[in-house]
Every structure is written in C-alpha cells, then in structure tokens.
Amino acid sequence: MSCRYRCSRLLWLALVLTIVSCQGILHELDKRPTNAQRQTQTVTTASYDTIKGRSCYRSIEGMNQFMTDLAATYPDLVTMETIGESYMKKNRSADNNTNVSPGYNIYALNITAADTARQSSEKGKLLLTSGIHAREYTPTELLARFIDMLIDGYNNDDAQIVSILQHNEIHTIIHVNPDGRYMAENFPNTYWRKNLNPTGGCNIDGFYGVDINRNFDFLWGDKSGASKDPCSDEYHGTGPNSEVETQAVVEYAKKLFPESQRRSDPEKQMDEALGDDIMGMYIDIHSTGEYIYYPWGHRDQVSPDDDAYSAIARKMSYFNGYDLWASGYDFLYPVSGDSSDYMYAVMGVSSMGLELGFNFYENCDTFEKDILPSNLSVLLYAASIAGRPFSLAKGPDVFDVVIDYSDIDGEIIVTAEVSDAVMVNSFDGEPDHQTGGHDIVKVVLYLDVHPDDLKNGDLTWEMSPLDGEFDSSEEMVKVLLSTRGISSGRHSLHVQAMDSDGYLGPVTSVSIEVEKEETIVPSTYPTPVLITVLPTITSQSLNPTTPLKLATEEPSGNHSTTSPSPNLSQPSITNSEPSTNLTTTYPSPNPSQSPSHTTPSPTLLPETFSTLSTANSPITPIPSDIPTDDSSPLSTNSPAAILQTSNNIPLQPTITTSEDIRIRTNNSASAVVSCLRLMTTTCALTCLMLY
Numbered sequence: 142m143s144c145r146y147r148c149s150r151l152l153w154l155a156l157v158l159t160i161v162s163c164q165g166i167l168h169e170l171d172k173r174p175t176n177a178q179r180q181t182q183t184v185t186t187a188s189y190d191t192i193k194g195r196s197c198y199r200s201i202e203g204m205n206q207f208m209t210d211l212a213a214t215y216p217d218l219v220t221m222e223t224i225g226e227s228y229m230k231k232n233r234s235a236d237n238n239t240n241v242s243p244g245y246n247i248y249a250l251n252i253t254a255a256d257t258a259r260q261s262s263e264k265g266k267l268l269l270t271s272g273i274h275a276r277e278y279t280p281t282e283l284l285a286r287f288i289d290m291l292i293d294g295y296n297n298d299d300a301q302i303v304s305i306l307q308h309n310e311i312h313t314i315i316h317v318n319p320d321g322r323y324m325a326e327n328f329p330n331t332y333w334r335k336n337l338n339p340t341g342g343c344n345i346d347g348f349y350g351v352d353i354n355r356n357f358d359f360l361w362g363d364k365s366g367a368s369k370d371p372c373s374d375e376y377h378g379t380g381p382n383s384e385v386e387t388q389a390v391v392e393y394a395k396k397l398f399p400e401s402q403r404r405s406d407p408e409k410q411m412d413e414a415l416g417d418d419i420m421g422m423y424i425d426i427h428s429t430g431e432y433i434y435y436p437w438g439h440r441d442q443v444s445p446d447d448d449a450y451s452a453i454a455r456k457m458s459y460f461n462g463y464d465l466w467a468s469g470y471d472f473l474y475p476v477s478g479d480s481s482d483y484m485y486a487v488m489g490v491s492s493m494g495l496e497l498g499f500n501f502y503e504n505c506d507t508f509e510k511d512i513l514p515s516n517l518s519v520l521l522y523a524a525s526i527a528g529r530p531f532s533l534a535k536g537p538d539v540f541d542v543v544i545d546y547s548d549i550d551g552e553i554i555v556t557a558e559v560s561d562a563v564m565v566n567s568f569d570g571e572p573d574h575q576t577g578g579h580d581i582v583k584v585v586l587y588l589d590v591h592p593d594d595l596k597n598g599d600l601t602w603e604m605s606p607l608d609g610e611f612d613s614s615e616e617m618v619k620v621l622l623s624t625r626g627i628s629s630g631r632h633s634l635h636v637q638a639m640d641s642d643g644y645l646g647p648v649t650s651v652s653i654e655v656e657k658e659e660t661i662v663p664s665t666y667p668t669p670v671l672i673t674v675l676p677t678i679t680s681q682s683l684n685p686t687t688p689l690k691l692a693t694e695e696p697s698g699n700h701s702t703t704s705p706s707p708n709l710s711q712p713s714i715t716n717s718e719p720s721t722n723l724t725t726t727y728p729s730p731n732p733s734q735s736p737s738h739t740t741p742s743p744t745l746l747p748e749t750f751s752t753l754s755t756a757n758s759p760i761t762p763i764p765s766d767i768p769t770d771d772s773s774p775l776s777t778n779s780p781a782a783i784l785q786t787s788n789n790i791p792l793q794p795t796i797t798t799s800e801d802i803r804i805r806t807n808n809s810a811s812a813v814v815s816c817l818r819l820m821t822t823t824c825a826l827t828c829l830m831l832y
Contacts, residue, residue, distance in 0.1 A: 144566045150178070150532055162687070172364070173386045178668045181522050182684045184337075184545075189207050190203035194329075195502065195504070195505060197282065199207075201245065201489070203762040204285060204711060207285060207665060207759035209410075211250070211288065211292065211301045216250060217254075217255040218292060218306070219251070219252055219288075221249070222248065222250075224247050224390075225247040225388060226244070226245070226246055226385060226389075227318070227320040227385065228337050228385055228386070229241065229244035229317050229320045230244030230245055230320075230824055233259075234246075241323075241337060242319070242323035242337055244321035245316070245598060246319075247314065250315075250721075251304050251310055251312050251313045253427075254295065254306040257307045257308075264308060264528075265309040265310070265421065265527035266421045266527060267312065268314075268397055269312065269313045269392060269422075269424050269425075269426065270314045270390060270426065270480065271313075271314070271316070271385075271425070272315060272316040272436075273317045273318055273427070274318070274334050274335075275318050275335070276321075276334050277427055277429075277502065278345075279503045279512055280495075281315050284313055284315050286517065287517055287520045287521075290302075291305075291524075298334070298631070300652040301649065305743065307392075307414060307591070308591060312397060312526075313523055318335075320336055321336050321350065333347075335351055336384060338350055338351050343370075348372040349372070350376070351377070351378040351383070351384050352376050353386050353387050353477070353480075354476070354478075354479045354480060355367040355375050355477065355478040356378045356381070356383060357375065358382045358391075358483065359478070359482050360408065360477045360478060361375055361478040362377055363475075363478070365477060366439050367477045368477035377477075381478070384678060393489075394423070397747060398420075398489070398490050401609070402490065403489050404487055409639040411444075411486060412444035413445060416492075417532040417782055418531075418532065419489060419491065419492065420490075420527075420528060420550035421527065422491045423491070423492045423493070424523055425480045426497065427495065427496065428496070428497040429500055429577045430473075431609065431698060432463055432465070432473075432496040432497060433457050433458055433493065434494040434496065435450045435494065436450065436485045438481055438482045439475050440468075440475055442468050447469075448535075449530070449535065450467070451574065452535055452576045453526070453530060453531075454572055455564070456564040457493070458568055459568075461518070465568075467498070476785070481493065481494045486657075495516065497516060499695055508775075522647075531642065532643065533644075534576075534644070536560040536561070536638065536640060536645045536646030537557050537640050537646040538559070538563070538564050538647065539557050539558075539638055539649040540558040540560065541558045542556070542557045542634070542651050544559070544653060551625050552621055552622065553624060554619055554621055555586060555619060555620050556619040556636065557617075557619075558615070559581050559616050559617075560616075561577055561579045561615070562577040562578045562614040562615060563615065563693050574645075578643050580612060580613060581615070581616045581618075581640060583611075584605055584618045585601050585602070585637055585641075586601065586603075587637075588600045588632065588634060588636070589632055589633055591635055597703055600647040603620075604636070605620065624655055629656055630654070631654050632652065632655060633652050634650065634651050636649045710714055
C-alpha cells in the first residue's frame with residue numbers, strides 16, 4: 142500500500158470526523174430552547190372557576206383562589222394581605238340567603254422582587270384597582286392577567302420585567318366590591334353596579350347600595366357629579382368614606398404613598414401643582430367606552446399638573462388607541478367623590494383611569510384579541526414610570542434595542558431608536574404636545590447596573606447617533622462593545638435617554654447570554670463567542686396597535702452593509718474622583734440641572750440594519766354583552782395563561798422575539814462558517830496529497 146494511499150485514507154477519515162463534529166456543534170445549538178419552549182416550561186395546570194357563559198373571566202371564587210395560590214407559590218415575589226371586609230361580610234345575618242352575597246374579605250397583592258438591596262421605601266409604588274363597579278367583567282381579569290405576566294416574566298428572566306420589579310412595587314386590589322361582583326356574576330340580568338349596603342333608604346329591590354366611586358372624601362356630595370337619590374346608580378352614600386370598601390382602599394393607599402405628598406387642605410390646594418418630583422401612581426380600571434381619564438373629573442378644567450397628565454395619557458393611548466376623557470379633549474360628564482380625583486388631590490400622587498371596551502359583559506373573543514393585548518402594554522408602561530411618573534413621562538422613550546454581531550470577532554453592536562416625540566405626538570387629530578419634540582442630547586448604556594443604582598466602578602457607555610450628531614427629537618444610536626472583558630454568563634443591558642429639557646425617560650432593559658466556548662480549531666481562528674439575546678414576552682414597535690411579524694428566515698444580505706469602526710467605544714467608569722475621561726455622576730432628572738456626563742464615546746460610522754415589519758390586525762366586531770355559554774380560545778384558568786397571548790403584545794420597549802430568533806440564526810451561521818472552514822482546509826490538504 143503506497144504512502145500516498147495511506148495519507149489519503151487518513152485525510153478522508155479526518156474529513157468525515159470534521160463533518161461529524163460540525164453536526165454535533167449545530168445539534169447543540171438546535172437544542173437551545175426557543176422562546177416558546179421556555180414559556181411552555183413555566184406553564185402550570187392549576188384550574189380556577191370561571192363565570193358562566195364567559196369562560197375567559199375568573200369568578201369571584203376563582204379569583205380569590207388564584208390570589209391565594211400565587212402568594213403560596215411565589216412567596217418571594219407575591220404577598221397577599223387582607224385589607225378589609227365587604228359590607229355583607231361585616232353585616233351578614235345567619236339566614237343563609239343564597240340570593241345575596243355571602244360576604245368576602247377584600248384582598249391586596251403586592252408584586253415585587255425580594256432579592257434586591259432596595260428597601261420598600263426606596264421603590265416606586267403603583268396601585269391598581271378594579272371591580273369598584275361590579276358589573277364590569279373585563280377590568281378584574283385584565284388586572285389578573287397583568288399579574289400573570291409579571292410573574293411569568295420575572296421567573297423567565299425577562300429583563301424589562303425583572304428591572305421593573307426590582308425597583309417598584311405593583312400593588313393590586315382586584316375586587317374592591319366583591320359583594321356586588323357576586324350579584325353580577327350570579328344574577329347577570331340585574332347588571333349590579335353598587336355595593337350591597339341597603340341602609341340608604343332605597344326600597345326597590347335590585348337598586349339599593351352605594352356607588353363606591355362617588356364615596357371618596359374629596360368634593361363628596363357635589364351634586365354635579367353624584368346623586369343623593371339612594372336608588373340611583375350614582376348614589377354617593379350617607380357620608381364621605383362611609384363605605385367599608387372605600388375605607389379599605391383609602392387606608393391601604395395611606396400605607397403605600399409618601400405621607401409628605403399628602404395635601405393638608407385638598408379643596409383649597411386644588412390649584413397647586415404637585416411638581417415633577419412626586420413618587421407613586423394610581424390607576425383605577427373600569428369599562429366601558431375606550432377612554433383614558435385623569436383629573437380633574439369633577440369639573441371640565443385642567444389640573445395644575447396637566448402637562449404631565451396629558452403626556453402620560455397620550456403615551457398610554459399610543460398603546461391602546463383610546464380617546465382622552467379630560468378637559469381640552471373629550472370631557473363627557475363630571476364625576477365627584479371618585480377615586481381618581483381623591484388620589485391626586487388628597488394623596489398627592491399621579492392618578493389615572495381606564496375605561497375598557499364597549500360592553501359590561503364583554504365576550505371572550507373581543508377581550509382576548511383586542512382589550513387584553515393593548516392594555517397590558519398600558520399597565521407595563523405605567524409600571525415603568527411609577528417611581529417618578531410626572532418626570533419620566535416627559536422624557537424620551539427607547540425603542541427597538543437590537544444586539545448583533547459586528548465584523549470584528551468578539552464584538553457586538555447595540556443599536557436603539559430613541560424618540561422624544563413618537564409616543565406623545567401620535568394622538569390623532571391633536572397638535573404636538575408641549576413635552577414632545579425636544580432634541581435627544583444623551584443616550585447611555587449601562588452594563589449590569591440600573592441607572593438608579595449607579596455606583597463607583599460601574600461601567601457605562603454613551604451611545605452615538607448614527608448620523609453623527611444629536612440634532613433631532615428622534616435618533617438612531619449605537620455603540621460597539623467588546624465581549625473580551627465580559628465574563629461568560631447572563632448580563633443585563635439598560636438604556637436610558639435624556640432630552641434637551643433635561644428630562645430622563647423610562648429605562649429599557651434587555652439581557653444577553655455570553656458563552657465563550659473552547660473548540661478544536663486551527664490556531665489562526667479565535668475562540669468562538671456566542672452572544673444569545675435572551676427571550677422576552679415584552680416588545681414594542683413603532684406601531685404598537687399592530688402585531689410584529691416573527692422573522693424566522695435567514696438574515697438578508699443587507700442586514701449590515703457597512704463595517705463598523707475598529708475603534709471600540711470605551712466605557713465610562715463611575716468614580717468619585719474627577720477626571721476628564723470618567724463619568725462622575727448620573728444626570729439629574731431635574732430639568733434645572735445640566736447633564737453631568739463628561740465623555741462622549743467616539744462617533745461611529747453609520748450602518749444600515751434591517752427592521753421588523755408590521756401588519757395590520759383586524760378589529761374584532763363588538764358583540765352584544767348579554768352572557769351566553771361560550772368557550773374562550775385561550776384558557777385563563779392558569780396563572781401563566783398569559784403566555785399564550787403575549788408573543789405579539791406590544792409592550793414596554795425591549796428586544797422582540799424575532800430578534801431572539803435572528804441572533805440565534807447568526808449563532809448557527811457562525812458555527813456553520815467555522816465548520817466549513819475546517820472542511821475546506823481538510824479537503825485542500827487531501828487534494829494536495831492525492832494530486
């Protein structure tokens with residue numbers, strides 16, 4: 142047997158082994174769980190009772206069990222507290238009459254991350270209430286689904302939700318009026334709205350009770366927005382805060398929101414602005430009408446904080462497309478003694494309200510496809526600004542954070558779209574808002590540290606505009622990062638922008654997984670570094686009312702047409718010592734203070750990146766609201782049921798699912814290239830030996 146023959150046999154064997162090795166590498170990449178697989182792994186099979194004829198809505202009994210199970214299953218994330226008793230619980234006779242409510246406790250949930258150094262007093266507070274008006278089915282289920290989403294996102298390491306829950310407490314009172322809800326569920330023809338307190342003097346069966354949303358102690362009894370008729374739907378009760386349900390909400394709010402922000406004489410201080418520095422936010426959820434409302438509700442007149450309120454409301458409307466029920470927009474009618482005016486005028490916090498859909502007993506198809514997705518986005522946005530709502534709502538928003546490979550090994554490109562105008566100025570038929578349209582002046586990327594937690598030694602990068610200059614209210618920005626100094630494992634990236642008025646916007650967070658794998662390759666090729674964008678159930682496009690198309694195909698050739706600059710952007714290292722090359726402090730949210738970052742990163746050459754496409758989603762016709770037996774296409778009997786509907790939900794800006802797919806495709810492509818190089822080298826050597 143000749144030497145050439147032996148060599149050729151050995152080389153062919155080497156080629157076969159190389160192919161097998163490449164198949165193994167690609168197989169390991171394919172074994173990485175997809176976003177959907179990760180979500181499936183967290184879904185539980187717990188079952189909860191639902192309302193007859195509306196299987197997408199948990200009943201009062203099912204909801205109470207749902208809350209109990211959450212607190213027991215996730216003790217480090219969810220706490221449950223009894224904050225009061227319903228009227229019937231306090232006053233129930235022993236006659237066992239099944240035609241009225243048996244009486245219930247009123248529960249509050251607090252969803253927040255326990256594994257953080259922040260104390261409760263240092264966290265933002267968002268209080269959400271629903272079920273004040275018993276016949277409104279959708280608000281309570283929306284709030285429960287929002288809790289589902291927060292828990293699932295946190296347990297699946299959704300960077301945006303983790304960041305929110307580490308810095309905020311999300312407090313929920315799902316059923317403020319459980320007695321009334323019992324009546325609305327079991328006797329739907331009554332369309333029960335009020336509580337079950339019969340002492341007001343109404344002798345008409347089915348019409349007694351107090352409207353809790355006319356019973357709060359701010360301008361209580363004002364006849365323009367409430368009624369003294371005990372049989373009226375708007376009956377205000379016998380006195381301010383007279384109802385036990387109202388008292389439960391008020392006392393709980395006092396525990397949450399800073400005492401220093403409360404007004405000593407609310408009616409005399411109505412014309413005094415709270416200012417940008419307040420902490421805390423309240424949202425009361427109702428139906429129907431598709432409106433977002435905010436103070437003042439008792440009169441057609443703007444509040445002294447109207448610039449902040451209208452900015453928040455417009456940005457909420459960016460997600461759900463709702464009209465504004467407020468002075469200067471569409472003021473329908475006055476409401477006095479309601480929870481929204483009370484929280485603003487008395488508690489001194491930002492206070493809003495939602496009116497969902499068009500029917501009290503909304504059918505499941507409309508709820509699942511229309512109401513739920515867009516309003517989950519609204520609530521998540523509210524959670525992102527709860528720490529300083531009046532200030533953060535005036536700042537620029539960060540969209541479409543994209544992480545991609547550069548042409549230089551071991552380096553990644555982080556790009557984002559930033560706008561001071563898109564969300565606040567997208568309200569149809571209205572002029573641009575006074576807080577929108579300011580130039581972007583700074584965008585900062587933080588590695589493994591939230592901007593509010595910045596300390597000495599933390600790394601930050603100033604992102605550069607692709608066109609070379611910050612001169613517009615909308616900017617595409619990027620920064621080139623080396624992974625050589627980043628350890629293997631999970632890392633969080635936080636992005637925040639500032640406008641020319643000095644306002645900071647809400648923080649956008651994403652996660653990446655850095656894997657530095659050792660493989661047997663020729664010495665001329667560096668060790669592969671795999672950057673995986675971790676999945677998220679939150680996303681945002683520039684048109685949030687239409688779902689994103691998932692781009693599962695191979696990246697197109699125009700994904701990156703220009704090679705990035707070989708000069709890496711150098712991080713700023715937070716340090717208390719002054720230096721012209723170091724970041725000394727983080728910019729203050731106070732517009733009167735100038736930005737304090739001192740060293741911008743080098744301007745990089747512009748690049749072209751592919752963008753995600755959108756498609757119009759059909760509007761589901763609104764059916765009659767009379768309950769009939771139906772089945773929801775998506776089961777809601779599980780705490781994690783929201784995962785079935787969340788992939789196309791436009792929410793607070795983060796990496797989209799399609800970006801996760803694209804990055805994984807690039808990872809696979811990189812492995813293929815390495816394998817092909819090995820095979821090519823082996824084939825070349827084989828040919829040389831044979832010929």
